[in-house]
Structure formats: structure tokens, C-alpha cells
Amino acid sequence: MNFLxxxxxxxxxxxxxxxxxxxxxxxxxGVNFIVSPYDExxxxxxxxxxxxLGGEITVVTxxxxxxxxxxxxxxxxxxxxxxxxxxxxxxxxxxxxxxKALAAVVKKYSPDLVxxxxxxxGTDNTQVGQMVAEMAGLGHIGMCVKLEIDGDxxxxxxxxxxxxxxxxxxxxxxxxxxxxxxxxRYPALRGIMQAKRKPIEKLTPGDLGLSxxxxxxxxxxxxxxxxxxxxxxEAGKKLEVEPEVAAKEIVAFLKNEAKAL
Amino acid sequence: MLEFVDFAGVxxxxxxxxxxxxxxxxxxxxxxxxPNIAAxxxxxxxxxxxxxxxxxxxxxxxxxxxxxxxxLSDVAYGLINQELERGDSGLRSFASVQSSLVxxxxxxxxxxxxxxxxLPKLIRxxxxxxxxxxxxxxxxxxxxxxxxxVKSGDKWLLNGSxxxxxxxxxxxxxxxxxxxxxxxxxxxxxxxxxxFSAPEIRHKMSLRASVTSELIFEDVEVPDENCLPGALxxxxxxxxxxxxxxxxxxxxxxxxxxxxxxAVSYAxxxxxxxxxIARFQLxxxxxxxxxxxxxxxxxxxxxxxxxxxxxxxxxxxxxMLKMNNVGVALDIAREARDILGANGISLEYPVxxxxxxxxxxxxxxxxxxxxxxxxxxxxxxxxAFEPGKxxx
Ligand SMILES: Cc1cc2nc3c(=O)[nH]c(=O)nc-3n(C[C@H](O)[C@H](O)[C@H](O)COP(=O)(O)OP(=O)(O)OC[C@H]3O[C@@H](n4cnc5c(N)ncnc54)[C@H](O)[C@@H]3O)c2cc1C
Ligand SMILES: Cc1cc2nc3c(=O)[nH]c(=O)nc-3n(C[C@H](O)[C@H](O)[C@H](O)COP(=O)(O)OP(=O)(O)OC[C@H]3O[C@@H](n4cnc5c(N)ncnc54)[C@H](O)[C@@H]3O)c2cc1C
Numbered sequence: 091m092n093f094l095x096x097x098x099x100x101x102x103x104x105x106x107x108x109x110x111x112x113x114x115x116x117x118x119x120g121v122n123f124i125v126s127p128y129d130e131x132x133x134x135x136x137x138x139x140x141x142x143l144g145g146e147i148t149v150v151t152x153x154x155x156x157x158x159x160x161x162x163x164x165x166x167x168x169x170x171x172x173x174x175x176x177x178x179x180x181x182x183x184x185x186x187x188x189x190k191a192l193a194a195v196v197k198k199y200s201p202d203l204v205x206x207x208x209x210x211x212g213t214d215n216t217q218v219g220q221m222v223a224e225m226a227g228l229g230h231i232g233m234c235v236k237l238e239i240d241g242d243x244x245x246x247x248x249x250x251x252x253x254x255x256x257x258x259x260x261x262x263x264x265x266x267x268x269x270x271x272x273x274x275r276y277p278a279l280r281g282i283m284q285a286k287r288k289p290i291e292k293l294t295p296g297d298l299g300l301s302x303x304x305x306x307x308x309x310x311x312x313x314x315x316x317x318x319x320x321x322x323x324e325a326g327k328k329l330e331v332e333p334e335v336a337a338k339e340i341v342a343f344l345k346n347e348a349k350a351l
Numbered sequence: 352m353l354e355f356v357d358f359a360g361v362x363x364x365x366x367x368x369x370x371x372x373x374x375x376x377x378x379x380x381x382x383x384x385x386p387n388i389a390a391x392x393x394x395x396x397x398x399x400x401x402x403x404x405x406x407x408x409x410x411x412x413x414x415x416x417x418x419x420x421x422x423l424s425d426v427a428y429g430l431i432n433q434e435l436e437r438g439d440s441g442l443r444s445f446a447s448v449q450s451s452l453v454x455x456x457x458x459x460x461x462x463x464x465x466x467x468x469x470l471p472k473l474i475r476x477x478x479x480x481x482x483x484x485x486x487x488x489x490x491x492x493x494x495x496x497x498x499x500x501v502k503s504g505d506k507w508l509l510n511g512s513x514x515x516x517x518x519x520x521x522x523x524x525x526x527x528x529x530x531x532x533x534x535x536x537x538x539x540x541x542x543x544x545x546x547f548s549a550p551e552i553r554h555k556m557s558l559r560a561s562v563t564s565e566l567i568f569e570d571v572e573v574p575d576e577n578c579l580p581g582a583l584x585x586x587x588x589x590x591x592x593x594x595x596x597x598x599x600x601x602x603x604x605x606x607x608x609x610x611x612x613x614a615v616s617y618a619x620x621x622x623x624x625x626x627x628i629a630r631f632q633l634x635x636x637x638x639x640x641x642x643x644x645x646x647x648x649x650x651x652x653x654x655x656x657x658x659x660x661x662x663x664x665x666x667x668x669x670x671m672l673k674m675n676n677v678g679v680a681l682d683i684a685r686e687a688r689d690i691l692g693a694n695g696i697s698l699e700y701p702v703x704x705x706x707x708x709x710x711x712x713x714x715x716x717x718x719x720x721x722x723x724x725x726x727x728x729x730x731x732x733x734x735a736f737e738p739g740k741x742x743x
Contacts, residue, residue, distance in 0.1 A: 280421040
């Protein structure tokens with residue numbers, strides 16, 4: 091079975107974000123970039139499936155040159171080869187333009203099963219996997235927390251308000267990984283060294299049969315108007331006293347200082 | 352590279368795969384070691400279940416290209432040590448012994464059969480090794496050892512004892528150095544051999560999350576095929592120590608980074624006299640000193656590592672690395688302890704644990720003073736180890 095896994099390189103969730111001079115993007119200086127945690131689950135699921143069924147995993151990212159590190163991480167975890175959509179024209183893509191480019195990758199490689207993480211942390215749009223399924227004409231299981239492969243169909247479970255639903259889709263299909271699907275492995279050190287020898291193919295819009303104005307900022311339907319940081323939190327106050335005393339102090343604080351009561 | 356103390360832009364000097372090695376070991380330590388290590392330390396137990404996990408992930412014997420090793424650079428090996436010791440020196444001590452003092456001598460001085468028999472399992476973390484050089488009466492001066500092996504037919508008869516041996520009681524195989532008629536030789540003494548026992552040393556105040564033992568040999572019959580064919584003389588155990596000391600130079604940095612980061616975050620949140628104590632010049636001076644010493648130690652480690660990668664590192668350079676980095680780590684741990692006030696003495700924070708551990712790290716693998724003498728000999732050409740002994 092052939093698997094395609096899409097990953098995005100994102101700022102580490104503990105990074106202190108600074109807004110860049112243009113007011114619409116983040117300053118990248120000193121930011122640690124990682125594979126988006128949900129995408130790690132997508133990788134892990136593909137690895138588990140490959141271990142059980144055999145086949146080949148191709149990991150794909152669209153992003154600037156630095157995003158190659160995310161591909162190396164996925165290769166170190168055990169993916170077989172990588173595809174990097176790296177071209178000026180891809181820059182500034184919204185979810186729609188991203189999905190358009192990635193759907194072209196799906197069509198080019200005709201995989202049996204495609205994995206996405208539910209969202210790229212940071213932009214948090216939760217759209218790309220579903221859009222790609224639609225554009226590529228494939229069925230999908232969104233927010234998947236449990237997956238079974240049964241011949242030429244898959245069954246996935248999703249958590250919904252107050253319960254779980256099970257969805258069945260014929261292959262080829264798209265699965266969007268949600269927390270709970272699995273525990274991603276660490277890239278083992280042997281894998282890290284093996285990853286150095288695995289191929290990374292670079293693709294431009296032209297390689298995907300797309301024109302430059304269909305992708306990136308030009309192909310986007312939305313654009314960032316501005317970014318704002320949440321208001322700075324003031325230093326908290328620690329009460330290191332008996333609970334009864336603390337309760338009284340909190341009430342006094344809410345009354346006198348916060349004027350909330 | 353998350354939580355990498357990096358004032359001088361060291362990240363940019365590392366190769367991409369070395370950064371990935373850091374990420375994996377750092378994440379492993381954060382998820383698998385940190386949550387339980389204070390309890391392990393308090394209980395005086397080594398987290399043995401982590402051995403196979405470390406083996407699976409390739410942390411053991413990582414510089415070997417054969418027998419299942421990942422084939423990493425010496426700098427990557429250093430980063431592994433750093434991150435393990437950020438967790439606890441006990442874990443790093445385990446890994447140092449397994450990689451540098453057991454896997455290395457079997458690889459470098461062992462026979463083909465010995466390598467095939469032991470290396471894959473040691474590297475996978477399926478078995479544990481230990482290294483017995485120190486004796487009750489011979490520490491800094493191991494050449495005087497009393498443990499003896501006498502050849503009789505195709506066997507050696509081993510008698511004597513070793514002291515302060517990391518992993519001793521949990522080891523499946525012990526690399527034991529013993530005097531013979533032709534000089535010091537190394538033997539692979541296996542768990543269960545008749546006359547061999549390894550009682551654990553209790554009541555330690557340091558490296559409590561590490562097993563330290565005595566090894567006792569009473570007429571142990573060791574088959575000749577368990578004698579390391581490529582080692583004859585004191586030089587060979589010392590070659591092993593050079594490997595381990597290199598890793599310790601990096602390891603100490605991990606403990607220092609953990610203490611520094613704990614002190615910084617504590618100082619920023621601890622309010623005294625209505626302000627965070629980080630607001631006080633005296634506290635800032637301490638933090639500035641810590642970061643400066645970490646940065647210098649890091650650059651020394653990296654440069655010695657690159658020399659080692661090229662096969663040019665000298666034993667006296669590694670002595671300076673071990674001596675300096677453990678020394679500054681201990682100073683940093685003590686300063687961090689002070690910044691944490693009374694909380695500094697609690698196991699709720701990692702600082703006091705690192706401080707206690709580093710006292711052992713200062714002593715083992717050549718005491719700080721012995722490394723000073725190594726450097727003294729390098730500088731003056733005059734060895735000052737043995738009173739009255741004339742050079743040459
Ligand atoms: C937790 C722990 C784990 C250990 N694990 C191992 C292990 O796995 N395998 C192993 O073989 N050993 C191990 N050791 C032993 C360690 O290597 C020795 O403790 C070390 O070599 C020092 O020897 P010693 O304790 O006998 O001290 P000594 O040699 O008695 O030294 C005592 C003091 O005298 C000083 N001194 C000694 N000689 C001189 C000199 N010529 N000039 C100036 N000062 C001198 C020393 O610097 C030190 O300050 C371990 C020790 C500890 C604490
Ligand atoms: C084992 C133990 C037993 C104790 N027993 C008692 C007891 O019986 N009774 C009792 O009342 N207390 C007791 N104490 C508490 C002890 O007196 C306090 O720990 C001590 O006063 C320091 O306070 P702190 O721990 O809150 O540290 P902090 O005051 O928070 O100090 C933290 C760090 O900030 C520095 N610092 C603080 N203010 C400044 C400043 N203005 N300028 C520069 N640096 C500053 C300190 O020097 C220190 O390095 C005990 C403590 C311990 C560890």
C-alpha cells in the first residue's frame with residue numbers, strides 16, 4: 091500500500107511569538123521550528139500501517155527551505171522518501187491555495203491512503219486535509235481518533251459531542267489525524283542517520299501542472315489583514331497560606347482590587 | 352533545539368543530524384526521565400526499564416557504525432550525554448559506562464566472537480555492562496591493583512575485588528581489569544560465573560539513581576575466550592577512560608543547563624521586597640556568571656568534539672574538558688541552589704540533586720586534582736603524580 095503524509099513545519103508551541111515589521115506575519119528570528127504535533131500523529135499512523143501492511147510512505151511539505159528539516163524528521167521516523175514543494179510562488183498561501191497545491195500532489199502520486207494532521211498549530215485553520223479530499227475527489231475521515239484498514243476500505247472513529255461515530259470510506263481516501271489516534275515515536279538515532287541518505291524531491295508549481303498564479307498568495311482567497319498579540323498578562327500573585335486564609339484573601343481581592351464583586 | 356542554552360550561536364555550528372539527535376534525546380528525557388527521576392533519586396533506585404528504551408532509540412554505543420550502532424559523530428555522542436545528564440547524572444553514568452567503558456573496549460580490544468556475542472545486545476540495551484578498574488585501596492593509582500588473574504590451561508583464575516563500580520549489581524557482563532604475569536589484562540566476567548558476586552553499595556548521598564557496587568572474585572574461572580586479546584597494560588583501561596571522560600565533559604553541561612534554567616525561571620517569579628529577585632544586581636551577577644561559564648564550557652566541549660571527530664583529540668585536552676566542565680557545573684549548581692533559597696534544598700527542584708550528583712562526577716574518571724596533574728605534566732613536561740619518581 092502506498093501512503094502519502096502531508097506535514098507542516100510550525101513554530102514550537104512554547105516559542106514566544108513576535109509580530110514582524112509588516113504587522114501580518116511573525117518574526118522568525120530565534121524561533122524553533124518543529125513538525126506540527128498533529129502531523130506527527132499522521133506520520134505515526136502511516137508508519138504503523140506500513141509496518142503491518144508493507145508499502146512505501148512519501149512525506150510531503152510545502153514551505154520555505156527551512157521546512158526541509160521537517161521532512162528530515164519524518165524520514166528519520168521511518169518515512170521512505172520526501173517531496174518538498176519549494177518555490178517562491180508557493181509563498182503566502184492560505185488554506186485554499188495550500189489545498190490546491192497539495193491536491194495536485196495527491197493526483198500526481200495516486201496514493202492508496204493519505205494522512206494529514208487536523209491542523210497546523212499556529213495557523214490553526216483545520217481546513218487543508220478536508221479541502222484536499224474534496225479537490226482530489228476522495229472520501230475522507232476527519233478528526234480521526236481510531237482507524238481500521240479492511241481490504242479496500244477503511245473505518246475510522248471520530249469523537250462528536252457526547253459520543254463517537256464510525257465512518258467507512260472506500261480507498262483511496264484521506265484520513266485527518268486527531269489527538270488520541272496514536273502516540274508518535276521519537277526519531278531514533280539510527281533513523282536520523284539513515285534519513286541522510288533518503289531522497290528529497292523538489293517540486294515547483296509547473297511540476298504539478300499548476301501556474302504560478304494558482305498557488306501561493308496569488309492563488310489565495312483570503313489574506314492576513316493584521317496580527318495582534320494578546321494583551322500582556324500582569325504578573326500573578328501567589329498565595330502561600332492556609333486554604334481558609336487564601337479564600338478570604340481572594341474574596342477581598344475580587345472586591346477591592348478587581349472590583350468584580 | 353528546544354531549551355538549548357545557546358548564547359554563542361552553537362546551534363549554527365552543529366550539523367543537521369546532530370540537532371536532530373539533540374531533539375530526540377531532549378524529548379526522551381523530558382517525557383520519560385524527568386517526571387520520575389526525583390522519586391527514583393529519593394528511593395535510591397536506577398530506572399532500569401529505561402535501558403531497553405535507550406537501546407531502541409540508539410543512545411548506546413551510538414558512534415559505532417557496526418553491530419547496530421547509529422554511526423554518529425563524537426559531537427552527537429556529546430549531546431546525548433548532555434541531555435541524559437540534564438535528566439540525571441545517574442542515567443548519563445549508566446550510558447557512559449555502557450558506551451565508553453564496555454562497548455568501546457569490546458569493540459577496540461575484543462575478538463571477533465566477543466564482539467558478535469556482546470555488542471549487538473549491549474547496543475540494543477538488552478544486556479547491561481560494567482567496568483571494574485577501581486579497588487578499595489587503588490583509586491587514582493589503579494596501576495597498583497591487587498586483583499589478579501592466573502592462567503591455568505585454557506582458563507584464568509581470578510581473585511580480588513573492585514569497588515565503586517557503576518552498574519555492578521545489574522550487569523550481565525563486567526569488563527574487569529586484573530594484573531597477570533605479563534601485565535594488566537581485561538576480562539569479560541559474566542553474571543552467574545561461580546565465585547563472582549556484586550553487592551550494591553548503599554547509603555550514598557550522590558548518584559542515588561544509579562547502581563554502584565562492589566565486585567568480588569573468589570577463584571572465578573574465566574575461560575580464555577573471555578580475555579580481551581587486544582589489551583595488555585594499564586594504557587588500555589586508560590584509553591577507555593579517555594572516551595568516557597570526553598562524554599562526561601558534555602554531560603556536566605546538561606546538569607549545568609538544567610540548574611541555570613531552573614534558577615532563571617525561579618528568579619523571575621520569586622517575589623521578595625515586592626519585586627522578582629531577578630531585579631537584584633546580586634542575583635543578576637550570579638546568573639551572568641552561570642551563563643558565561645556554560646558558554647565557555649560548551650565551546651570547549653564542541654572544539655574537543657570536533658578534534659575527536661577528526662581523530663586528533665589528545666588525552667590532555669579531554670582532561671581539561673572533564674576538569675573544567677564538571678568544576679563549573681558544580682559551581683553553577685551551588686549558585687542555583689542559593690538563588691532558590693530554601694526551595695533549593697528540596698527535591699521538588701532538580702538543583703540539589705544535580706549538585707549532589709556532580710560531587711561524584713568530580714571524583715570519578717580521574718579526580719579534578721588528577722586532571723590538574725595531567726595538565727601540569729603537559730605544561731611542564733614533569734609528571735607530579737608519584738612523590739620522588741623521576742621522569743623516564
Ligand atoms: C559514584 C561512583 C561511581 C564510580 N564508578 C566507577 C566505575 O564504574 N568503575 C571504576 O573503576 N571506578 C568507579 N568509581 C571510582 C572512581 O573512579 C574513583 O573514586 C576515583 O578514581 C578516585 O579514587 P578514590 O576514590 O580511591 O580516591 P583517591 O585516589 O584515594 O583520592 C583521594 C583524594 O586524593 C587526591 N589524590 C590522589 N592521588 C593524588 C596525587 N598523586 N596528587 C594529588 N592528589 C591526589 C585525589 O585527587 C582525591 O582528592 C566510581 C566512583 C564513584 C563515587
Ligand atoms: C532547613 C531549613 C530550616 C529552616 N528553619 C527555619 C525556621 O526554623 N524558622 C524560620 O523562620 N525560617 C526557617 N528557614 C527559612 C530560612 O530562614 C529562609 O529560607 C531564608 O530566610 C531565605 O529565604 P527564602 O528561602 O525565602 O529565600 P529568598 O528570600 O527567596 O531568597 C532567594 C535568593 O534571593 C536572594 N535575595 C533575596 N532578596 C535579595 C535582595 N534584596 N538583594 C539581593 N539578593 C536577594 C537571596 O540571597 C537568595 O539567594 C529554614 C530554611 C531551611 C532551608
